[in-house]
Amino acid sequence: MALTMTRTRTQTTLNKLAEMLANVNGELAFVEALLQRAGGVAAEPEARVRLAARLQKLTADRVALCATIRQFDADIDPERVGTLEEWRLKFGNRRLSVGRLQEKYAQSLAI
Amino acid sequence: MPVPRTRTPPDVKWLLTERAALAGEHARAVAKQLVLLAKRERLEKQLSKVLGQIASTETASKRAQASLDALDATMGLVNIRLEPTAAGVVDAWAGKYGKRGALGAFVEETLRQAAPEPLTTTVLINLASRQFGLTFTLPKDRRNFRKSVSSALSALLKRDRVEPLHSREEGSHGLWRWKSQVPSFEALRLRAEALAARRMEAA
Numbered sequence: 001m002a003l004t005m006t007r008t009r010t011q012t013t014l015n016k017l018a019e020m021l022a023n024v025n026g027e028l029a030f031v032e033a034l035l036q037r038a039g040g041v042a043a044e045p046e047a048r049v050r051l052a053a054r055l056q057k058l059t060a061d062r063v064a065l066c067a068t069i070r071q072f073d074a075d076i077d078p079e080r081v082g083t084l085e086e087w088r089l090k091f092g093n094r095r096l097s098v099g100r101l102q103e104k105y106a107q108s109l110a111i
Numbered sequence: 112m113p114v115p116r117t118r119t120p121p122d123v124k125w126l127l128t129e130r131a132a133l134a135g136e137h138a139r140a141v142a143k144q145l146v147l148l149a150k151r152e153r154l155e156k157q158l159s160k161v162l163g164q165i166a167s168t169e170t171a172s173k174r175a176q177a178s179l180d181a182l183d184a185t186m187g188l189v190n191i192r193l194e195p196t197a198a199g200v201v202d203a204w205a206g207k208y209g210k211r212g213a214l215g216a217f218v219e220e221t222l223r224q225a226a227p228e229p230l231t232t233t234v235l236i237n238l239a240s241r242q243f244g245l246t247f248t249l250p251k252d253r254r255n256f257r258k259s260v261s262s263a264l265s266a267l268l269k270r271d272r273v274e275p276l277h278s279r280e281e282g283s284h285g286l287w288r289w290k291s292q293v294p295s296f297e298a299l300r301l302r303a304e305a306l307a308a309r310r311m312e313a314a
Contacts, residue, residue, distance in 0.1 A: 016189070017185070020185075020188060020189070060184070061184065061188060063181070064180070064181040064182075064184035064185050064188075065181075065185055065188070066181075067177065067178060067181030067182075068178075068181050068182055068185040071178050071181065071182065
């Protein structure tokens with residue numbers, strides 16, 4: 001099947017949406033895990049409030065992305081999109097330790 | 112033997128004529144009431160249908176608004192400076208008649224099956240609306256659908272699949288017939304004559 005302009009645009013859009021959803025899924029799992037832990041960066045009440053607000057925002061983003069993908073193609077099930085960890089890159093390289101990442105993440109929410 | 116003439120007393124005469132007049136008035140009122148009751152029943156059915164359609168447009172509007180909100184939120188994630196309304200509002204093709212080209216294919220198939228009998232545009236509109244389960248709440252909806260059917264017919268005309276049996280210039284009611292792809296006897300005769308003439312020249 002030839003890659004016409006329309007088809008290229010369509011495929012790129014779908015890739016981008018799925019990638020965004022996968023990253024939101026990844027970050028969502030990260031925040032949920034943080035909130036489930038009693039210690040660490042989630043020990044402070046203020047940090048917990050910020051993490052809970054971030055969790056709420058990510059959940060809303062996830063709902064919006066799923067609806068957008070369904071609008072794009074009703075036959076695609078967005079629930080089957082997995083997770084990506086590309087979102088971590090803005091906090092440093094991939095080799096960042098989990099503890100350091102959690103610290104940096106909590107700091108970014110405090111700003 | 113002559114029948115003796117009797118004189119109707121005036122009071123009886125008045126009572127009889129007055130009663131007859133009142134009976135006429137009563138009959139007219141009953142007849143009118145029956146007509147109005149039938150009208151009320153018809154209007155109630157129409158009202159019920161319109162209320163149902165209002166409810167379904169409300170549902171469709173809510174669904175579209177939810178999708179709009181989702182797309183706006185996604186746009187915010189893609190680029191915070193992106194203005195969601197930048198592309199304006201367009202009346203896009205919405206798959207009203209099944210998959211793309213379904214209406215044209217239906218019109219083509221209906222005319223082909225009816226051949227050699229022609230069909231009017233109105234008949235085609237009615238058949239197509241039944242096929243795609245369309246109801247026209249407003250006259251504008253029907254006019255729009257007529258345009259869609261007419262453009263499907265024009266496309267078939269361009270492809271030389273149908274022929275109009277009406278005067279297109281005068282804007283009379285459309286009458287269309289499937290154009291047979293089998294050559295007519297006259298065309299076959301002319302072709303045979305041309306072939307024979309070429310053979311004669313060659314000989």
